[in-house]
Amino acid sequence: MxxxxxxxxxxxxxxxxxxxxxxxxxxxxxxxxxxxxxxxxxxxxxxxxxxxxxxxxxxxxxxxxxxxxxxxxxxxxxxxxxxxxxxxxxxxxxxxxxxxxxxxxxxxxxxxxxxxxxxxxxxxxxxxxxxxxxVPRGIEDIAVMAQPLSDLEKSMEEVMQVQNRLPWKCPDGSLGCRKALVVGTGPIGILTSLLLRSYGLGVFISNVREPSREEQKIFDDADITYYNSSSGYSALRDKHGEFDLVFEASGADASMLPQLLGIIKNNGVLGLFGFPRSGYASFSHTDLQNLVYRSIAVVGLINGQKPHFQSAMNRLAAWKVMFPVATSLLxxxxxxxxxxxxxxxxxxxxxxxxxxxxxxxx
Amino acid sequence: MxxxxxxxxxxxxxxxxxxxxxxxxxxxxxxxxxxxxxxxxxxxxxxxxxxxxxxxxxxxxxxxxxxxxxxxxxxxxxxxxxxxxxxxxxxxxxxxxxxxxxxxxxxxxxxxxxxxxxxxxxxxxxxxxxxxxxVPRGIEDIAVMAQPLSDLEKSMEEVMQVQNRLPWKCPDGSLGCRKALVVGTGPIGILTSLLLRSYGLGVFISNVREPSREEQKIFDDADITYYNSSSGYSALRDKHGEFDLVFEASGADASMLPQLLGIIKNNGVLGLFGFPRSGYASFSHTDLQNLVYRSIAVVGLINGQKPHFQSAMNRLAAWKVMFPVATSLLxxxxxxxxxxxxxxxxxxxxxxxxxxxxxxxx
Amino acid sequence: MxxxxxxxxxxxxxxxxxxxxxxxxxxxxxxxxxxxxxxxxxxxxxxxxxxxxxxxxxxxxxxxxxxxxxxxxxxxxxxxxxxxxxxxxxxxxxxxxxxxxxxxxxxxxxxxxxxxxxxxxxxxxxxxxxxxxxVPRGIEDIAVMAQPLSDLEKSMEEVMQVQNRLPWKCPDGSLGCRKALVVGTGPIGILTSLLLRSYGLGVFISNVREPSREEQKIFDDADITYYNSSSGYSALRDKHGEFDLVFEASGADASMLPQLLGIIKNNGVLGLFGFPRSGYASFSHTDLQNLVYRSIAVVGLINGQKPHFQSAMNRLAAWKVMFPVATSLLxxxxxxxxxxxxxxxxxxxxxxxxxxxxxxxx
Amino acid sequence: MxxxxxxxxxxxxxxxxxxxxxxxxxxxxxxxxxxxxxxxxxxxxxxxxxxxxxxxxxxxxxxxxxxxxxxxxxxxxxxxxxxxxxxxxxxxxxxxxxxxxxxxxxxxxxxxxxxxxxxxxxxxxxxxxxxxxxVPRGIEDIAVMAQPLSDLEKSMEEVMQVQNRLPWKCPDGSLGCRKALVVGTGPIGILTSLLLRSYGLGVFISNVREPSREEQKIFDDADITYYNSSSGYSALRDKHGEFDLVFEASGADASMLPQLLGIIKNNGVLGLFGFPRSGYASFSHTDLQNLVYRSIAVVGLINGQKPHFQSAMNRLAAWKVMFPVATSLLxxxxxxxxxxxxxxxxxxxxxxxxxxxxxxxx
Missing domain, CATH: 3.90.180.10 (Medium-chain alcohol dehydrogenases, catalytic domain)
Structure with missing residues (x-):
């Protein structure tokens, strides 16, 4: 064999x-x-x-x-x-x-x-x-995505658990007032941005270049805003404010992390999923005071298990209906x-x- | 107008x-x-x-x-x-x-x-x-179901919260070892049974008659076992054991409740959603000792709010793909x-x- | 030996x-x-x-x-x-x-x-x-109480978990706006009422007679209000309103339970710890509609484990200082x-x- | 006035x-x-x-x-x-x-x-x-400590909530298998180490010098192990293994943080309470990969509110009995x-x- x-x-x-x-x-x-x-x-x-x-x-x-x-x-x-x-x-x-x-x-x-x-x-x-x-038969074509998605179902479950430390739901009981930035547009970044939309957050995604036409179609299908971060994140913050959640899914050089910490809102969370492949992340004592003073959490996120695979199957099924363009391009x-x-x-x-x-x- | x-x-x-x-x-x-x-x-x-x-x-x-x-x-x-x-x-x-x-x-x-x-x-x-x-366009045909389903999304969220009082997840991290009985086959009963399948539980549904052909098709599509309870629940318990969750969705005479309590497992929960329309539920002191000794909970369940409407939309989208026969018959x-x-x-x-x-x- | x-x-x-x-x-x-x-x-x-x-x-x-x-x-x-x-x-x-x-x-x-x-x-x-x-040496004299108290530490942990189904904390973040009634003045009733005071709730305790002089000293020491329930609970409700938590610790005849359910507030919980020794609890369909409509929970409460024994030790130590009269009379x-x-x-x-x-x- | x-x-x-x-x-x-x-x-x-x-x-x-x-x-x-x-x-x-x-x-x-x-x-x-x-009269002498302690009650509540992301309780249901290091021996460090003992963890505390005689008495009274970290933390880790929780309470130079991250166990948490006053914390990409791969969380911890003041009062009362030497030296x-x-x-x-x-x- x-x-x-x-x-x-x-x-x-x-x-x-x-x-x-x-x-x-x-x-x-x-x-x-x-x-x-x-x-x-x-x-x-x-x-x-x-x-x-x-x-x-x-x-x-x-x-x-x-x-x-x-x-x-x-x-x-x-x-x-x-x-x-x-x-x-x-x-x-x-x-x-x-x-x-x-x-x-x-x-x-x-x-x-x-x-x-x-x-x-x-x-x-x-x-x-x-x-x-x-695996439901109706998602057979995209079902291999359920393995990476299981990692993200677990990650988001964990992020929600971490945020339970505070009153994190919005005044209408939803997460509609919360805003996330996903860094990286590989399969992990794309799946995460769709997942955060399903959780009801406002979602931005970034890469250090313009999006491809196919990427843009995916983001449009799910109301995700693309941001070209080749000049850093200050323009993004100036226009859209700080983020409740920043999800690192690029595995880029570690030196990027202080910038990401710098655009997180009070009580926000920086989820680290990608493995940085090079470099150093150097945080000044002012950065760290800020982290303490503003109750920010940084969490390492990895691997999903059986319940997360099950969630991923349900999710892909829902996405076939909710994001038909996006799922057809995966x-x-x-x-x-x-x-x-x-x-x-x-x-x-x-x-x-x-x-x-x-x-x-x- | x-x-x-x-x-x-x-x-x-x-x-x-x-x-x-x-x-x-x-x-x-x-x-x-x-x-x-x-x-x-x-x-x-x-x-x-x-x-x-x-x-x-x-x-x-x-x-x-x-x-x-x-x-x-x-x-x-x-x-x-x-x-x-x-x-x-x-x-x-x-x-x-x-x-x-x-x-x-x-x-x-x-x-x-x-x-x-x-x-x-x-x-x-x-x-x-x-x-x-x-409302996602892809579920337009069944979207009116999202209102009653929102009540059930809330109910199940609440039941899960109540069960967090104990180690309720199975050894594989899922809810696959848990077993629920839904009493009543009206829209609420049907939606609840589908919802519990999505949560991963084994699901039984009962009414005091045989199911219609359409009902049977719905239950078959989602691996739900139908039980005719016209002679009570002892045959069900003898064959399939006790239940972790019994969900009352029939609004039947109150006298049925002691029977339902009697088929609940250690640490189980009896969710009351239907309004009983007549009768009395008479529990003996032995029934109540049993409730105490076995850590059973009884919970009144009502109304869903915005986050539950959002979950309901996601759920209906997933069901169109996972339970295509069932959703086409609603x-x-x-x-x-x-x-x-x-x-x-x-x-x-x-x-x-x-x-x-x-x-x-x- | x-x-x-x-x-x-x-x-x-x-x-x-x-x-x-x-x-x-x-x-x-x-x-x-x-x-x-x-x-x-x-x-x-x-x-x-x-x-x-x-x-x-x-x-x-x-x-x-x-x-x-x-x-x-x-x-x-x-x-x-x-x-x-x-x-x-x-x-x-x-x-x-x-x-x-x-x-x-x-x-x-x-x-x-x-x-x-x-x-x-x-x-x-x-x-x-x-x-x-x-066992801390400083509580040696009352430490045997830690076993029954462990059961109640577990019970209250469970009740809190059950109430996490809703926004249960008061506007000041405490439980000071919540009100509990403990039924029964045996050791379990007394320990429960002290425990609920430590949790910060307003606490009432009842029995079908006047309190002894020693009991009254205990309740005074911890700001607990005694109520003689020999004529039922309506006078209590008329004067002090409904309760967020009713804790049954008397093991009295089951027929008392519908009365207790009748004085529970919206979203409240009836905790059953005592084993009823006789009788029937007969709930009308209106009682049960009320339970559903008002999101009431009934929970069987039993046994504490190691973490609850540890909490009980801490609790008894605190009570020696906070409730010196009460602890000296146990x-x-x-x-x-x-x-x-x-x-x-x-x-x-x-x-x-x-x-x-x-x-x-x- | x-x-x-x-x-x-x-x-x-x-x-x-x-x-x-x-x-x-x-x-x-x-x-x-x-x-x-x-x-x-x-x-x-x-x-x-x-x-x-x-x-x-x-x-x-x-x-x-x-x-x-x-x-x-x-x-x-x-x-x-x-x-x-x-x-x-x-x-x-x-x-x-x-x-x-x-x-x-x-x-x-x-x-x-x-x-x-x-x-x-x-x-x-x-x-x-x-x-x-x-304020209970019995703790009048040490009650001013309740304000800083309220910050720590909140911090530990938050840490516990963050750790709820995983099966964090030990096989006996307690936290007895968990081990914490508190960095810093000021009032915050001392109160935190006592608090973690009350939570049931094994506790170490460190400073860059030998402890004073009074400090040693406090630590002895509560079974806390002192460690002189003037030569770093590797000797500590070699002897006692990695820590489930490291709590930074010294406000020392930021350059210390990578060392602290390096002694945290799988799924552990680094709580930052002290404001670093100087320096840079420089994490290599390997450090960060480790954080991701091992599901480590870093959390900024600040301020307690009314419920935490109430916990602090209960805590100080318990400590008067459990740690009589320590409380007499505060x-x-x-x-x-x-x-x-x-x-x-x-x-x-x-x-x-x-x-x-x-x-x-x-």
Whole structure:
């Protein structure tokens, strides 16, 4: 059975014939896998934390996948379309016992295709039913987005929990008076901006360039305001005021962060999702006094779990109706797994205009 | 301008030419209004708490409506499809100041078409922008359901809050191990059962008869198990065990409640949404010891506010994709407001097989 | 080693020489045990749910105890004064894995001296460190009250959680505008009324008679208003209005409950802690409509766990300073375990004026 | 009537005869005022944000005070000992309408003796009853500590709310497995370390020197471990592991913060209470990746409101019993307001060994 594998620290991918020996649970035929920035970092040897499954000299790549169940389970039936949860718990800490390895205390979790566990870029694999989330047929075309979206459903749930520290709802009970800025227009930035619209906030999104025509269509469809931040954020603040939430989704140089802190409103929150890849964030004591005096919170946000995958499925379904233009533009390219050269290239570098590329397996 | 009015305690409706003199805010042209059980109670003189707008000898009926905005507002634009929030606050208590007149402490709130405020069964009316919720175009056909659904969004938010008193999430972080029974198959029962499926619970629904073919189609579409409770609930409990949540949506005779309490699991909750219309609920001291010993909660659930209308819009959008059969069966009849005899009849009695009847105004 | 044991369904107690064979953990020399109504029910054969430890033909009585640690543990040291947590989890359900057997889902928990586990009315016993809560030396005299108080700390935490469903804090951020009625003036009623004062609510307490001189001193010390409810509650409501919280702590005939529901304010909560011993609570459909229309909650409240024992210790310490008169009147009698006839009598019936009787062991 | 006033930006204090013209509410005779670092900053002209009451050319100093009520109010009686809440709301934003000007959104709040409102260093003043919190007689000697403690009660409530984003309670339901480091041994550091002990955490406290004999007695009384951080924190981490909570209470140079972030455990939180007075905090991209990857939160913590003053009163009462040695050492000096030279000096600089200095007014 064909699988795409990596052998870090060696760069690049290989197609191998791979059959897991100790498959338990239910067989799942992979239908599609998505490609994400993390995959490329692993392939390009830039992700130091990637680690092989115990006892293996290689790792099957891929953590965004949908597949078709091949045998009846207890509550899942043969033929059901499913998505696997990609991070699995350490089995010991209270977070993992409560189904929340996103908050694993020991660091002993594994992640499919990333850390200590084979991923999903292969034709068939076995999984336990409890890790499989049902995919509604009506969102089949965009369902690979549910994995990254699950991370953001979790992130926003966490941000809301953090903001429960104060009277955060508006006088009409909604979040309509709150304003968010999403930094970065990659798949994470786009999904986050749509998600914040669904939460009812006013949403701005920024990148250091003008938006592409497709991006602009997406933002128009969901009443999201685009801002070109190549000259910094002061023009934005001068025109639209400070933000209740700034969500960093670009992974840009760390030196940008003090600027972002500087446009946050009293009691606001700076959510950090992107991994900064370089640089230093240098905050003056005045910046920090401001953070204290204005009750600002900064929160590191990572990984979604089963309930967040379920929310993501509901969300994508709603978006197909609410943001029909935006959802139709999310998948920018579909490759068959047999197109090996194209797959290899797609796993190495991002093409201009790309939002999500997916690989078809069956 | 035509309006349907009532003059309780006089029974019946009248069509009158009515123009509010002191309209402020934004003009809204009504497109459709839904008919609900409360309307019929008012029309039939059974609702003692219905009360006229101050200084008026009659009241325009109707609290479920969608309409088209006729002038630009601040964040709402001419041509937008909107739904008005039907209950408005007393202006004094902290709940109302926080946009939550569903928990009005003074009882001084008003409700369109029910208590102290003209309703929406008329061609045009004026409203303040803050009471208008945008309706996505993609759910236009079923959007009148968003008003009753808003009540249920609020109810389920409240139930979840109540259950936060304990570790209520399942070992996988979801609500997949929790099981709910919805009592009653009217519009409220059906919407609640769909909503609980969206929350991820296993859902049963009951009535004292076999389901109609259309009802069965709805339940099949959303994996909801129907139970005929004409012989009580013991057969259900024997087969499927006790329930984490029982939601009373039938408004049946009060004598049914001890039975419902008897099938609730440790730490479970009995949500009362329907108004029992007759009878007594007699609990023995053993029933009550059981309630204490097993940490059971009983909660009265009523009215949704702006955030719940917004959730309802998102929910209906998701359901169009996730439950396409169910959503296509919700509207069972559409009348034009000019069909006065049919409207009059529809406002007096429910027809067999009816789920939601709506009146078209423009 | 002397122990007081029961052998239900046989009535009465026996003093036996008892040494647990499989003692593990840390040895604890019992200093004092409290006597509570549950002990008397077991001794008098009225508690059907009392059950013997597995494999034993009798059970050591007692669930309220303080003792002195005899050997160093990990964080507890020889000589420390401690109180054991009396209910221990089933080991399986998520509530128990989270340290919350008060919400045990399986019912498989055990309770010292009550259900499936030997109690603390003995000279020495062994326990695991995790079940021992440190007692500050400054509250040694009243520390046996911490066990019943732990149940109430848990109950009030739960009530607060339930009320989080609405804007429940007052306009000044406190609970000073909220008003509670505690029904019953036994130890539970008295502790609850003090606890509600510490939470900042206005507090009323009722019984069907005039208060004793000692009771009145306690209530005066903590600004608690006493009400003689022998003629019902309407005079109370007429004078002081409705209540945000009614806490049933009397275990009186169930027929009283509809009256209590009738004096609860919009959005209020009826907490049931006492086990009604007889009768029926018959609610009319109008009572129930009222419950729905006014968003009232009824909650069964039982058992506190380790965090609640810790809160109880802090609370008793604060009360020694804040309510010095009240705390000095809580212990009404101290018996030595060698005064067998007096102990036997105290374990059979309550004496007039009694609040808490304790037995000294060392 | 004598009052101590400042006239920033002019340095120093003056004693003046001052009578507020428009006193409304209830007259309060000041008994004692505490001196805090903020007072000294204002006196020494270092606090740029200090601002005069509208229309006044000076400001009465002082925000920590207890006094005796001179006339009956609604729920407060003549002779009651009270403490005024020092920050008052803007009157407009939802936080302030909910009694939470600690989260004022407009910045339009005033603060007695600091920003736009006369303080309490005077013989008598008038106040509205809603801003007065009753002081139990039993804590009269240390009650001025309740104002700074209220800030910390609020801070810890906020930290707990932030940590509700994850399963933060230990397997026994307590916080006993959590470990906190408090940085700084001023009054704020000491009160915070005692407070965290009351919450049940393991507590460490650090300063860049050895503790004084008195400090060591305080820490011993409450099982707090002192750490001399003059050589950094790595020795602490090597011996005791990482911390779930680091609370910055020193206001030291900002360059210390990256070190503190470096000793925080997965899912931990860095609470910033002290205002850094100098320097830059420079975080590398690796530091920030770590924050994201490990779900760390950083939160600015400031000001307590009425409910936190009430908690602080309960807390001080409990501490008198639980930490009798520690509480007896908190007040290091009492000056009479007529000792003008000593008061002037005490308001200019901190003396070695000082914890809290208070001025007696009546």
């Amino acid at each position: 064909q699988a795409i594998v990596v052998s870090p620290p060696k760069k690049g991918i290989e197609y191998v014939d791979f059959q897991e020996e100790d498959g338990t649970g239910i067989p799942v035929r992979i239908r599609e896998t998505g490609i994400c920035g993390t995959d490329r970092e692993i392939v390009n040897g830039q992700m130091a934390s990637a680690s092989l499954p115990r006892g293996s000299s290689f790792m099957v790549l891929g953590h965004e996948a949908i597949g078709v169940v091949q045998e009846d389970g207890e509550s899942i039936r043969k033929g059901d379309l499913v998505m696997p949860v990609n991070r699995r718990g350490c089995g010991h800490c209270l977070a993992c016992l409560n189904g929340r390895p996103d908050f694993c205390e020991t660091g002993g979790f594994v992640e499919a295709g990333i850390k200590g566990m084979h991923g999903f870029m292969r034709e068939t694999y076995w999984d336990e039913e409890r890790y499989l989330v049902r 998948i920018t390219r579909v490759l068959d797994h047999t197109e090996r050269d194209s797959v290899r290239e797609a796993l190495t570098s991002k093409t201009p205009g790309e939002i999500k590329v997916k690989i078809r397996w069956s | 035509q309006a349907i009015v009532v003059s309780p305690p006089k029974k019946g409706i009248e069509y009158v030419d009515f123009q509010e003199e002191d309209g402020t805010g934004i003009p809204v042209r009504i497109r459709e209004t839904g008919i609900c059980g409360t309307d019929r109670e008012i029309v039939n003189g059974q609702m003692a708490s219905a009360s006229l707008p101050r200084g008026s000898s009659f009241m325009v009926l109707g609290h479920e409506a969608i309409g088209v905005v006729q002038e630009d507002g601040e964040s709402i634009r001419k041509g937008d499809l909107v739904m008005p929030v039907n209950r408005r606050g007393c202006g004094h208590c902290l709940a109302c100041l926080n946009g939550r007149p569903d928990f009005c402490e003074t009882g001084g709130f008003v409700e369109a078409g029910i208590k102290g405020m003209h309703g929406f069964m008329r061609e045009t009316y004026w409203d303040e922008e803050r009471y208008l919720v945008r 509207i069972t009849r559409v009348l034009d407001h000019t069909e006065r005899d049919s409207v009059r009849e529809a406002l007096t009695s429910k027809t067999p097989g009816e789920i939601k009847v709506k009146i078209r105004w423009s | 002397q122990a007081i044991v029961v052998s239900p369904p046989k009535k009465g107690i026996e003093y036996v020489d008892f040494q647990e064979e499989d003692g593990t953990g840390i040895p604890v020399r019992i200093r004092e045990t409290g006597i509570c109504g549950t002990d008397r029910e077991i001794v008098n054969g009225q508690m059907a749910s009392a059950s013997l430890p597995r494999g034993s033909s009798f059970m050591v009585l007692g669930h309220e105890a303080i003792g002195v640690v005899q050997e160093d543990g990990e964080s507890i040291r020889k000589g420390d004064l401690v109180m054991p947590v009396n209910r221990r989890g089933c080991g399986h359900c998520l509530a128990c894995l989270n340290g919350r057997p008060d919400f045990c889902e399986t019912g498989g928990f055990v309770e010292a001296g009550i259900k499936g586990m030997h109690g603390f009315m003995r000279e020495t016993y062994w326990d695991e460190e995790r079940y021992l809560v440190r 212990i009404t009698r101290v018996l030595d375990h060698t005064e067998r006839d007096s102990v036997r009598e105290a374990l059979t019936s309550k004496t007039p004026g009694e609040i808490k009787v304790k037995i000294r062991w060392s | 004598q009052a101590i006033v400042v006239s920033p930006p002019k340095k120093g204090i003056e004693y003046v005869d001052f009578q507020e013209e428009d006193g409304t509410g209830i007259p309060v005779r000041i008994r004692e005022t505490g001196i805090c670092g903020t007072d000294r900053e204002i006196v020494n002209g270092q606090m740029a944000s200090a601002s005069l009451p509208r229309g006044s050319s000076f400001m009465v100093l002082g925000h920590e005070a207890i006094g005796v009520v001179q006339e009956d109010g609604e729920s407060i009686r003549k002779g009651d000992l009270v403490m005024p809440v020092n920050r008052r709301g803007c009157g407009h934003c939802l936080a302030c309408l909910n009694g939470r000007p600690d989260f004022c959104e407009t910045g339009g709040f005033v603060e007695a003796g600091i920003k736009g409102m006369h303080g309490f260093m005077r013989e008598t003043y008038w106040d509205e009853e809603r801003y007065l919190v009753r 007040i290091t000096r009492v000056l009479d307001h007529t000792e003008r030279d000593s008061v002037r000096e005490a308001l200019t600089s901190k003396t070695p060994g000082e914890i809290k200095v208070k001025i007696r007014w009546s």
